[in-house]
Amino acid sequence: MPTPITLLSTLISRLGIRLPLPLLLLSMCVSLTAQAQQPGRTGPEIVRTSCYMCHSAHGNNPDLAFIPRLAAQNPVYIKEQLEAFRDGSRADPPATIYMWPIAQTLSAQQIDQVAAWFASQPPPTPFPPGPSASEGKEIFLHGILKADVPACASCHGPKAAGNGIFPRLAGQNAQYLLAQLRYFRSGVRNDKNADIMKQVAIHLTDAQMSAVADYLSSL
Numbered sequence: 001m002p003t004p005i006t007l008l009s010t011l012i013s014r015l016g017i018r019l020p021l022p023l024l025l026l027s028m029c030v031s032l033t034a035q036a037q038q039p040g041r042t043g044p045e046i047v048r049t050s051c052y053m054c055h056s057a058h059g060n061n062p063d064l065a066f067i068p069r070l071a072a073q074n075p076v077y078i079k080e081q082l083e084a085f086r087d088g089s090r091a092d093p094p095a096t097i098y099m100w101p102i103a104q105t106l107s108a109q110q111i112d113q114v115a116a117w118f119a120s121q122p123p124p125t126p127f128p129p130g131p132s133a134s135e136g137k138e139i140f141l142h143g144i145l146k147a148d149v150p151a152c153a154s155c156h157g158p159k160a161a162g163n164g165i166f167p168r169l170a171g172q173n174a175q176y177l178l179a180q181l182r183y184f185r186s187g188v189r190n191d192k193n194a195d196i197m198k199q200v201a202i203h204l205t206d207a208q209m210s211a212v213a214d215y216l217s218s219l
Helices: 004-014 021-036 043-055 075-087 093-103 108-119 133-142 174-186 194-201 206-217
Strands: none
Touching (some): 133 206, 174 206
């Protein structure tokens, strides 16, 4: 089922209104932040009123390529990222614009509940393999010895299911993965544990990043 933001974007397009999607999302964040500030709400209530607009209620939105799918994600990782949004230590552009205002309204208990909700959802449906998925599989499973790139599977697991601080990557939007790899490489993402990824990403070309993203999105 399409998320409200997808339906609204489609409607605006059909009406001939030229409103960039990032601006549309930003305008909706004002409303979502106001809703998130209501005290006493549980994790599922927060998801239904604040997270659903972009991520969908079950965290498997396939329509917005630059927004992560959260279904079946490791709760430890979700919690860590929400805390980083809340304290400002994760400062990539989408984080500062869209996630900071919402996360800053959440209590520690609410963060735990939201993380548990998304972690309990069924894994997202994989995307069809991208054009360079076979190359990406080789990099993910075996790394690139001559470029000093370790196997991604050594931390994220052979099926990219993740573990603890290492996120689940299977079935993730390829464009989102590519953007994050670039943020790690440039140092834009400098949140907790980001240096682990930077030491990998600085040795990857854009083509190799795209290949890994193509493969992971198909799992």
